[in-house]
Amino acid sequence: MTVESTAARKPRRSAGTKSTAGKTTTARKSPSADPELVQLLTPEGKRVKNAEYDKYVAGITPEELRGLYRDMVLTRRFDAEATSLQRQGELGLWASLLGQEAAQIGSGRATREDDYVFPTYREHGVAWCRGVDPTNLLGMFRGVNNGGWDPNSNNFQLYTIVIGSQTLHATGYAMGIAKDGADSAVIAYFGDGASSQGDVAESFTFSAVYNAPVVFFCQNNQWAISEPTEKQTRVPLYQRAQGFGFPGVRVDGNDVLACLAVTKWALERARSGEGPTLVEAYTYRMGAHTTSDDPTRYRGDEERQAWEAKDPILRLRRYLEASNHADEGFFAELEAESEALGKRVREAVRAMPDPDHFAIFENVYADGHALVDEERAQFAAYQASFADVEGGH
């Protein structure tokens, strides 16, 4: 396909027209200039009024604002540490959330303890909000397990690597909540890439038909590895909801306050029996897809620089400082806490032992399986045969 034909097929209403490497970014509309985008804090840290969503953050205290800031800073620090640990060979892979802190902390802090979260593999900030110890997230990236936490202790499901699958699990769980007559809600995370998966479309259908209390939280970070959002959709993603019969909203994904407000609204809809909502958090993956990826092959640095100016942490800091909600002492203390977290994560990962060899055969079945027992015994005999050899010499 030629460049011309691609351009001709570009959706006119999409705010997400983006460049590919080597092309200019002049065509890209600023998300803050987009009337479709819910924004409460500008990139400059200025609070803007919003008639619909202000009420969801109206009572927020300076302490809570500092809390959101702290969450984002610590999440970013943890993420940076994990990237370093991969570079040092301590982790096999890491999927960085850099740039998506506001989308994750804003939405994560909107959830209630009894709500249930279905993440992809990049929701480290949401995990943080749910109280999952960050070191637990690293086992699968180190290769010592495929998911090291009990989903039910924090109502935070295991990471899902095959993208989109979890939206159906979230929908089923939400159907269960409705059957139980509870007023909890479910939030399902996915990305712009996963939006193309049939499972996501099916989860929209099922949740709409059964009016399930679920919020679909799509972090549109503009890139599905090397493919821009234009390769996934001709309409802005939030508009997909309309065809399924429930509302969709695009929120500034780099604005933690807006993400908090919009997610609270969506969760309240779910709780009060109004069914599913699609939230598209418009954000940017500042780093590579994973530590194995090389974004210089498919995107230009000028795009990244444009998004850097909209940094989620920087804008809240500007707001906190301008409104005198935080002083130097707070920032200094947080920096120390941040370093301590990095150190704790580093030490915990290095101390993570390799699993016992027999872990291969553990938990394959809940009620056991004759073949697994047989193969475990064969493996044990094989291993024991080396002990004999060693003993014999």
Added chain:
Amino acid sequence: MAETVTFKSMALAKAINESLRRALDSDPKVLIMGEDVGKLGGVFRVTDGLQKDFGESRVIDTPLAESGIVGTAIGLALRGYRPVVEIQFDGFVFPAYDQIVTQLAKMHARSLGKVKLPVVVRIPYGGGIGAVEHHSESPEALFAHVAGLKIVSPSNASDAYWMMQQAIQSDDPVIFFEPKRRYWDKGEVNTEAIPGPLHKAKVVREGTDLTLAAYGPMVKLCQEVADAAAEEGRNLEVLDLRSVSPLDFDSIQASVEKTRRLVVVHEAPVFFGSGAEIAARITERCFYHLEAPVLRVGGYHAPYPPARLEEEYLPGLDRVLDAVDRALAY
């Protein structure tokens, strides 16, 4: 409360229906889900009357999307429910294959045992009913290859009743293959009998000369083969395997050590089929007992043919007898 009736004669489809009714009645967490399972009672009427008696919240007509059915069943199981989902026909399961293989089978291990997914996936399978394409397949090997799943297939009404009870009680996901051409075969069902283990094979006919091993729709055929062989003075043993994963190799071994010959019969293609696995393992276990190589009778390495050709494609009396002759000729 469902009335318990001892020794009731019923068709295999009705036995499953009664079993589902009993499960719905005794455990409020049991749900039935699938396309047309509610008002219609399923295209084979296996769920007939259940929605009327247990309501739309427990017997759920779903959108026409198999991945969605299994995916939401996983979510419901995470919430504490025990969903029994119906895939309308064997050839329709593949949209759900990803959810079954990638999620349903692996979540228990992924969670280090914290998560249990007691989901039963019912699949009417196999040919012999003159159906159109995608309505006559036997895909059990495609699931047996996946650790984390259990695969069973009853051959008669009594097993259908009890194996369904046990599948629903299992904390592991179970793929329940229902032999659709046997749906209307009647049998005695004792609704009070305490059943043996779900994954144990049963000798349904004792013999000395050769073992015929089968499951689901092929058990009845093997019994007919044994009758025909008896007329020629050959005494065949028939083993109803009942479970494809795990396979009860101990029972097959015990039988083969006695008869020294084994023929495995299934509708599924022979190539990479369950018969191949049985042949390999029994050769290992019974090498010095075997008087003949383990032979297999099944479908060919070709798409399931149009209905007018299915009798040639499916194992029939003569093809199985031919294999018996070849095994006995060694």
